[in-house]
Amino acid sequence: MALNTTANALLAAHAFWGPVTATLDWCEVNYQFSRYIAEVANSFSNLFTIGLAVYGAAQSVTENLPPRYLVGYAGFALVGLGSFIFHATLLFEAQLMDELPMVYVASYCCAILFDTTRGFDLRESNASQLGLIFTVFNVLFTWSYYVSRNPVYHQVVFAILMFTTTFRTVYLLRNGEVSKRLPQEQRSTIARLFSSGAATFAFGFLIWNLDNVFCSNITRWKQSVGWPAAFLLEGHSWWHILTATGTYLMLIGNTCESCRWSLALAVLLKSSLDLTLCIKDDHNNYTVTKKLGIPRIQRVQKIKTQ
Structure with missing residues:
Protein backbone atom coordinates (compact mmCIF):
# COMPACT_ATOMS: atom_id res chain seq x y z
CA MET A 1 0.00 0.00 0.00
CA ALA A 2 2.78 2.44 0.83
CA LEU A 3 4.55 1.70 -2.45
CA ASN A 4 1.39 2.30 -4.46
CA THR A 5 0.64 5.55 -2.63
CA THR A 6 4.13 6.90 -3.20
CA ALA A 7 4.11 5.87 -6.87
CA ASN A 8 0.72 7.51 -7.43
CA ALA A 9 1.88 10.79 -5.90
CA LEU A 10 5.09 10.85 -7.94
CA LEU A 11 3.42 9.95 -11.23
CA ALA A 12 0.58 12.40 -10.66
CA ALA A 13 3.05 15.19 -9.93
CA HIS A 14 4.69 14.56 -13.31
CA ALA A 15 1.52 13.75 -15.24
CA PHE A 16 2.12 14.22 -18.95
CA TRP A 17 -1.32 15.80 -19.45
CA GLY A 18 -1.10 18.17 -16.52
CA PRO A 19 -3.65 18.60 -13.72
CA VAL A 20 -7.15 17.12 -13.99
CA THR A 21 -9.59 19.61 -15.53
CA ALA A 22 -12.56 17.30 -16.22
CA THR A 23 -15.77 17.82 -14.27
CA LEU A 24 -15.91 14.07 -13.60
CA ASP A 25 -13.45 11.59 -12.11
CA TRP A 26 -13.86 7.91 -11.39
CA CYS A 27 -12.94 5.42 -8.70
CA GLU A 28 -9.84 4.11 -10.45
CA VAL A 29 -6.70 5.62 -8.95
CA ASN A 30 -5.21 8.27 -11.24
CA TYR A 31 -1.74 7.79 -12.73
CA GLN A 32 -1.14 4.58 -10.86
CA PHE A 33 1.02 2.87 -13.48
CA SER A 34 2.04 5.54 -15.98
CA ARG A 35 2.37 9.30 -16.22
CA TYR A 36 0.83 9.07 -19.70
CA ILE A 37 -2.39 7.19 -18.80
CA ALA A 38 -4.51 8.60 -15.97
CA GLU A 39 -6.84 5.58 -15.67
CA VAL A 40 -5.40 2.44 -17.22
CA ALA A 41 -8.34 0.06 -16.85
CA ASN A 42 -10.98 2.63 -17.77
CA SER A 43 -8.96 3.62 -20.82
CA PHE A 44 -8.05 0.23 -22.27
CA SER A 45 -11.47 -1.31 -21.63
CA ASN A 46 -12.64 0.92 -24.49
CA LEU A 47 -10.54 -1.11 -26.94
CA PHE A 48 -13.27 -3.74 -26.64
CA THR A 49 -15.82 -1.16 -27.79
CA ILE A 50 -13.67 -0.02 -30.69
CA GLY A 51 -12.97 -3.61 -31.76
CA LEU A 52 -16.65 -4.55 -31.91
CA ALA A 53 -17.45 -1.34 -33.77
CA VAL A 54 -14.77 -2.05 -36.38
CA TYR A 55 -16.04 -5.61 -36.74
CA GLY A 56 -19.58 -4.36 -37.27
CA ALA A 57 -18.42 -1.73 -39.76
CA ALA A 58 -16.62 -4.41 -41.74
CA GLN A 59 -19.89 -6.35 -41.94
CA SER A 60 -21.68 -3.29 -43.25
CA VAL A 61 -19.14 -3.00 -46.05
CA THR A 62 -18.85 -6.68 -47.00
CA GLU A 63 -22.63 -7.25 -46.87
CA ASN A 64 -23.41 -4.03 -48.78
CA LEU A 65 -25.70 -2.63 -46.12
CA PRO A 66 -27.01 0.92 -46.61
CA PRO A 67 -24.55 3.67 -45.61
CA ARG A 68 -26.62 4.69 -42.57
CA TYR A 69 -25.55 1.50 -40.81
CA LEU A 70 -21.87 2.11 -41.47
CA VAL A 71 -22.37 5.60 -40.01
CA GLY A 72 -23.92 4.00 -36.92
CA TYR A 73 -20.93 1.71 -36.38
CA ALA A 74 -18.58 4.65 -36.97
CA GLY A 75 -20.40 6.54 -34.22
CA PHE A 76 -20.11 3.47 -32.01
CA ALA A 77 -16.32 3.50 -32.54
CA LEU A 78 -16.17 7.25 -31.95
CA VAL A 79 -17.74 6.83 -28.52
CA GLY A 80 -15.12 4.23 -27.61
CA LEU A 81 -12.25 6.35 -28.92
CA GLY A 82 -13.47 9.47 -27.13
CA SER A 83 -13.89 7.54 -23.90
CA PHE A 84 -10.36 6.15 -24.20
CA ILE A 85 -8.90 9.63 -24.61
CA PHE A 86 -10.98 11.04 -21.76
CA HIS A 87 -9.96 8.39 -19.24
CA ALA A 88 -6.34 8.57 -20.36
CA THR A 89 -6.07 12.35 -19.88
CA LEU A 90 -8.92 13.46 -17.58
CA LEU A 91 -9.00 16.77 -19.41
CA PHE A 92 -12.25 18.66 -19.95
CA GLU A 93 -11.67 18.85 -23.69
CA ALA A 94 -11.26 15.06 -23.74
CA GLN A 95 -14.38 14.71 -21.61
CA LEU A 96 -16.29 16.42 -24.42
CA MET A 97 -14.84 13.85 -26.84
CA ASP A 98 -16.46 11.17 -24.70
CA GLU A 99 -19.79 12.74 -23.80
CA LEU A 100 -20.72 14.59 -26.99
CA PRO A 101 -20.50 11.50 -29.26
CA MET A 102 -22.82 9.69 -26.85
CA VAL A 103 -25.51 12.29 -27.53
CA TYR A 104 -24.70 12.45 -31.25
CA VAL A 105 -25.09 8.69 -31.69
CA ALA A 106 -28.20 8.46 -29.49
CA SER A 107 -29.89 11.30 -31.39
CA TYR A 108 -28.86 9.75 -34.72
CA CYS A 109 -30.44 6.43 -33.79
CA CYS A 110 -33.51 8.25 -32.54
CA ALA A 111 -33.79 10.20 -35.80
CA THR A 117 -40.63 4.61 -45.62
CA ARG A 118 -39.85 1.50 -47.67
CA GLY A 119 -36.47 1.67 -49.36
CA PHE A 120 -33.42 3.83 -48.77
CA ASP A 121 -33.83 6.50 -51.44
CA LEU A 122 -33.39 9.81 -49.63
CA ARG A 123 -35.62 11.60 -52.12
CA GLU A 124 -38.62 9.44 -51.24
CA SER A 125 -38.46 9.78 -47.47
CA ASN A 126 -38.24 12.42 -44.77
CA ALA A 127 -34.55 11.71 -44.19
CA SER A 128 -33.48 15.19 -45.30
CA GLN A 129 -35.80 16.90 -42.82
CA LEU A 130 -34.70 14.53 -40.07
CA GLY A 131 -31.07 15.25 -40.94
CA LEU A 132 -31.65 18.98 -40.56
CA ILE A 133 -33.37 18.53 -37.19
CA PHE A 134 -30.57 16.20 -36.07
CA THR A 135 -27.89 18.73 -37.04
CA VAL A 136 -29.57 21.74 -35.42
CA PHE A 137 -30.24 19.81 -32.21
CA ASN A 138 -26.65 18.67 -31.85
CA VAL A 139 -25.17 22.08 -32.65
CA LEU A 140 -27.35 23.67 -29.97
CA PHE A 141 -26.59 20.95 -27.46
CA THR A 142 -22.84 21.18 -28.09
CA TRP A 143 -22.85 24.93 -27.55
CA SER A 144 -25.05 24.83 -24.45
CA TYR A 145 -23.12 21.99 -22.82
CA TYR A 146 -19.78 23.66 -23.44
CA VAL A 147 -21.12 26.80 -21.78
CA SER A 148 -22.80 25.10 -18.81
CA ARG A 149 -20.23 22.32 -18.24
CA ASN A 150 -22.79 20.56 -16.07
CA PRO A 151 -22.54 16.74 -16.39
CA VAL A 152 -26.08 16.37 -15.01
CA TYR A 153 -27.36 18.32 -18.01
CA HIS A 154 -25.62 15.86 -20.32
CA GLN A 155 -27.01 12.88 -18.45
CA VAL A 156 -30.58 14.24 -18.57
CA VAL A 157 -30.42 14.91 -22.33
CA PHE A 158 -28.92 11.49 -22.98
CA ALA A 159 -31.59 9.81 -20.84
CA ILE A 160 -34.36 11.63 -22.74
CA LEU A 161 -32.93 10.40 -26.05
CA MET A 162 -32.73 6.86 -24.71
CA PHE A 163 -36.34 6.89 -23.50
CA THR A 164 -37.50 8.40 -26.80
CA THR A 165 -35.70 5.66 -28.71
CA THR A 166 -37.31 3.02 -26.49
CA PHE A 167 -40.84 4.40 -26.77
CA ARG A 168 -40.51 4.87 -30.53
CA THR A 169 -39.34 1.27 -30.91
CA VAL A 170 -42.27 -0.03 -28.89
CA TYR A 171 -44.61 2.04 -31.04
CA LEU A 172 -43.12 0.65 -34.26
CA LEU A 173 -43.47 -2.91 -33.01
CA ARG A 174 -47.14 -2.33 -32.19
CA ASN A 175 -48.11 -0.04 -35.07
CA GLY A 176 -50.30 -1.91 -37.54
CA GLU A 177 -48.88 -0.50 -40.75
CA VAL A 178 -45.27 -0.96 -39.74
CA SER A 179 -45.45 -4.09 -37.62
CA LYS A 180 -47.21 -6.07 -40.34
CA ARG A 181 -43.97 -5.94 -42.31
CA LEU A 182 -42.41 -8.14 -39.61
CA PRO A 183 -43.58 -11.65 -38.66
CA GLN A 184 -45.05 -11.99 -35.18
CA GLU A 185 -42.20 -14.26 -34.14
CA GLN A 186 -39.62 -11.66 -35.12
CA ARG A 187 -41.51 -8.87 -33.37
CA SER A 188 -41.65 -10.99 -30.22
CA THR A 189 -37.91 -11.62 -30.40
CA ILE A 190 -37.17 -7.91 -30.74
CA ALA A 191 -39.50 -7.14 -27.83
CA ARG A 192 -37.72 -9.68 -25.63
CA LEU A 193 -34.38 -8.20 -26.61
CA PHE A 194 -35.53 -4.76 -25.58
CA SER A 195 -36.78 -6.07 -22.24
CA SER A 196 -33.51 -7.85 -21.48
CA GLY A 197 -31.61 -4.80 -22.77
CA ALA A 198 -33.43 -2.49 -20.40
CA ALA A 199 -32.74 -4.81 -17.47
CA THR A 200 -29.06 -5.09 -18.37
CA PHE A 201 -28.77 -1.33 -18.79
CA ALA A 202 -30.24 -0.87 -15.31
CA PHE A 203 -27.84 -3.46 -13.89
CA GLY A 204 -24.84 -1.78 -15.52
CA PHE A 205 -25.98 1.58 -14.21
CA LEU A 206 -26.19 0.02 -10.74
CA ILE A 207 -22.61 -1.25 -10.99
CA TRP A 208 -21.43 2.17 -12.16
CA ASN A 209 -23.08 3.90 -9.20
CA LEU A 210 -21.96 1.32 -6.64
CA ASP A 211 -18.43 1.92 -7.90
CA ASN A 212 -18.85 5.63 -7.16
CA VAL A 213 -20.70 5.39 -3.85
CA PHE A 214 -18.47 2.70 -2.28
CA CYS A 215 -15.24 3.82 -3.92
CA SER A 216 -13.24 3.98 -0.68
CA ASN A 217 -14.20 0.42 0.27
CA ILE A 218 -13.59 -0.91 -3.23
CA THR A 219 -10.20 0.80 -3.32
CA ARG A 220 -9.19 -1.00 -0.12
CA TRP A 221 -10.31 -4.29 -1.67
CA LYS A 222 -8.17 -3.59 -4.72
CA GLN A 223 -5.15 -2.95 -2.54
CA SER A 224 -5.79 -6.15 -0.59
CA VAL A 225 -6.17 -8.27 -3.72
CA GLY A 226 -3.32 -6.60 -5.61
CA TRP A 227 -2.82 -6.09 -9.32
CA PRO A 228 -3.52 -7.35 -11.93
CA ALA A 229 -6.39 -9.21 -10.21
CA ALA A 230 -7.67 -5.89 -8.83
CA PHE A 231 -8.55 -4.80 -12.36
CA LEU A 232 -11.61 -7.06 -12.04
CA LEU A 233 -12.96 -4.66 -9.40
CA GLU A 234 -12.98 -1.64 -11.71
CA GLY A 235 -16.73 -1.08 -12.01
CA HIS A 236 -16.57 1.64 -14.64
CA SER A 237 -14.46 -0.60 -16.88
CA TRP A 238 -17.10 -3.30 -16.63
CA TRP A 239 -19.66 -0.69 -17.64
CA HIS A 240 -17.66 -0.11 -20.83
CA ILE A 241 -17.49 -3.83 -21.64
CA LEU A 242 -21.15 -4.53 -20.88
CA THR A 243 -22.25 -1.54 -22.93
CA ALA A 244 -20.10 -2.54 -25.90
CA THR A 245 -21.24 -6.17 -25.82
CA GLY A 246 -24.88 -5.23 -25.45
CA THR A 247 -24.78 -2.60 -28.18
CA TYR A 248 -23.22 -4.99 -30.65
CA LEU A 249 -25.61 -7.85 -29.87
CA MET A 250 -28.60 -5.55 -30.14
CA LEU A 251 -27.36 -4.39 -33.53
CA ILE A 252 -27.19 -7.99 -34.69
CA GLY A 253 -30.19 -9.35 -32.82
CA ASN A 254 -32.82 -7.01 -34.23
CA THR A 255 -31.91 -7.64 -37.87
CA CYS A 256 -33.07 -11.14 -38.72
CA GLU A 257 -35.83 -13.46 -37.64
CA SER A 258 -33.35 -16.30 -37.12
CA CYS A 259 -31.47 -14.44 -34.41
CA ARG A 260 -32.48 -15.16 -30.81
CA TRP A 261 -30.25 -13.32 -28.39
CA SER A 262 -32.89 -12.44 -25.80
CA LEU A 263 -30.65 -13.64 -22.98
CA ALA A 264 -27.63 -11.71 -24.22
CA LEU A 265 -26.19 -8.67 -22.53
CA ALA A 266 -27.80 -5.72 -24.28
CA VAL A 267 -28.51 -2.02 -24.09
CA LEU A 268 -30.92 0.12 -26.00
CA LEU A 269 -28.65 2.70 -27.59
CA LYS A 270 -28.36 1.52 -31.17
CA SER A 271 -30.89 -1.21 -31.70
CA SER A 272 -32.87 1.29 -33.76
CA LEU A 273 -30.48 0.83 -36.69
CA ASP A 274 -31.30 -2.76 -37.44
CA LEU A 275 -34.96 -2.52 -36.53
CA THR A 276 -35.32 -0.01 -39.35
CA LEU A 277 -33.35 -2.31 -41.65
CA CYS A 278 -36.11 -4.90 -41.28
CA ILE A 279 -38.86 -2.28 -41.60
CA LYS A 280 -37.43 -0.58 -44.68
CA ASP A 281 -36.28 -3.77 -46.40
CA ASP A 282 -37.39 -7.41 -46.58
CA HIS A 283 -36.27 -9.16 -43.40
CA ASN A 284 -35.87 -12.38 -45.43
CA ASN A 285 -32.88 -10.80 -47.18
CA TYR A 286 -30.80 -11.14 -44.01
CA THR A 287 -29.65 -13.91 -41.75
CA VAL A 288 -27.25 -14.28 -38.83
CA THR A 289 -24.18 -16.50 -38.90
CA LYS A 290 -21.23 -16.91 -36.55
CA LYS A 291 -17.56 -16.36 -37.19
CA LEU A 292 -15.16 -17.39 -34.44
CA GLY A 293 -18.20 -17.60 -32.18
CA ILE A 294 -19.21 -13.98 -32.80
CA PRO A 295 -22.62 -13.40 -34.43
CA ARG A 296 -22.64 -11.35 -37.62
CA ILE A 297 -25.13 -10.13 -40.20
CA GLN A 298 -25.08 -11.81 -43.60
CA ARG A 299 -27.08 -10.73 -46.62
CA VAL A 300 -28.81 -13.68 -48.30
CA GLN A 301 -28.50 -12.04 -51.71
CA LYS A 302 -25.69 -9.51 -51.92
CA ILE A 303 -27.43 -6.81 -53.93
CA LYS A 304 -26.27 -3.37 -53.00
CA THR A 305 -28.96 -1.23 -51.39
CA GLN A 306 -29.15 2.46 -52.30
Missing part, protein backbone atom coordinates in the same frame (compact mmCIF):
# COMPACT_ATOMS: atom_id res chain seq x y z
CA ILE A 112 -33.64 7.21 -38.12
CA LEU A 113 -36.45 5.54 -36.17
CA PHE A 114 -38.74 8.18 -37.66
CA ASP A 115 -37.77 7.24 -41.22
CA THR A 116 -39.92 4.18 -41.90
